[in-house]
Amino acid sequence: xxxxxxxxxxxxxxxxxxxxxxxxxxxxxxxxxxxxxxxxxxxxxxxxxxxxxxxxxxxxxxxxxxxxxxxxxxxxxxxxxxxxxxxxxxxxxxxxxxxxxxxxxxxxxxxxxxxxxxxxxxxxxxxxxxxxxxxxxxxxxxxxxxxxxxxxxxxxxxxxxxxxxxxxxxxxxxxxxxxxxxxxxxxxxxxxxxxxxxxxxxxxxxxxxxxxxxxxxxxxxxxxxxxx
Numbered sequence: 001x002x003x004x005x006x007x008x009x010x011x012x013x014x015x016x017x018x019x020x021x022x023x024x025x026x027x028x029x030x031x032x033x034x035x036x037x038x039x040x041x042x043x044x045x046x047x048x049x050x051x052x053x054x055x056x057x058x059x060x061x062x063x064x065x066x067x068x069x070x071x072x073x074x075x076x077x078x079x080x081x082x083x084x085x086x087x088x089x090x091x092x093x094x095x096x097x098x099x100x101x102x103x104x105x106x107x108x109x110x111x112x113x114x115x116x117x118x119x120x121x122x123x124x125x126x127x128x129x130x131x132x133x134x135x136x137x138x139x140x141x142x143x144x145x146x147x148x149x150x151x152x153x154x155x156x157x158x159x160x161x162x163x164x165x166x167x168x169x170x171x172x173x174x175x176x177x178x179x180x181x182x183x184x185x186x187x188x189x190x191x192x193x194x195x196x197x198x199x200x201x202x203x204x205x206x207x208x209x210x211x212x213x214x215x216x217x218x219x220x221x222x223x224x225x226x227x228x
Contacts (some may be wrong), residue, residue: 001023018055021134037109126191
């Protein structure tokens with residue numbers, strides 16, 4: 001019976017990892033669509049969101065079934081509880097990819113007045129955070145997860161910087177207002193991807209060490225705790 005539960009738990013973990021890979025690809029494709037002014041790529045992201053939604057529903061159903069029938073404890077219980085949150089975070093990241101793709105589709109007919117400000121750089125940070133948070137989840141690596149959380153400040157500052165720059169452009173040239181608002185929207189979506197990657201990092205620390213670090217994150221890897 002225990003072996004069967006372990007197999008089901010591992011299957012669920014792999015499903016979450018697979019969903020993470022899908023979401024990561026969605027973000028990459030949405031940014032490519034924006035920078036390349038490729039409406040076809042943008043449409044692929046939008047249409048693939050249904051797959052992400054279906055994965056979320058399956059993961060949630062499987063998790064609830066295991067919680068209800070297996071009465072897990074200790075690290076197994078932490079994995080299931082945190083897995084529900086990670087599942088939701090991944091679905092929301094997929095939604096932000098769709099938002100970016102929709103902006104890319106709208107802007108595909110226009111050339112940027114400046115090569116997308118710092119959006120590609122910001123996207124690189126956000127994608128790196130997402131990738132590392134998923135790697136940390138796979139390896140139950142609390143130190144890597146904490147490092148992801150700390151990088152969120154960089155993304156927040158870059159978002160503020162982009163908004164300040166675009167506000168200046170809009171004030172100087174009202175004809176750029178529509179394009180600037182679109183880019184601000186993309187920037188905000190990338191900032192939210194960073195927030196959600198941070199959530200995954202926090203849940204990974206909970207899985208690995210039993211520590212809840214929300215609202216009181218430490219400043220060193222060992223501050224993540226040493227629980228079991």
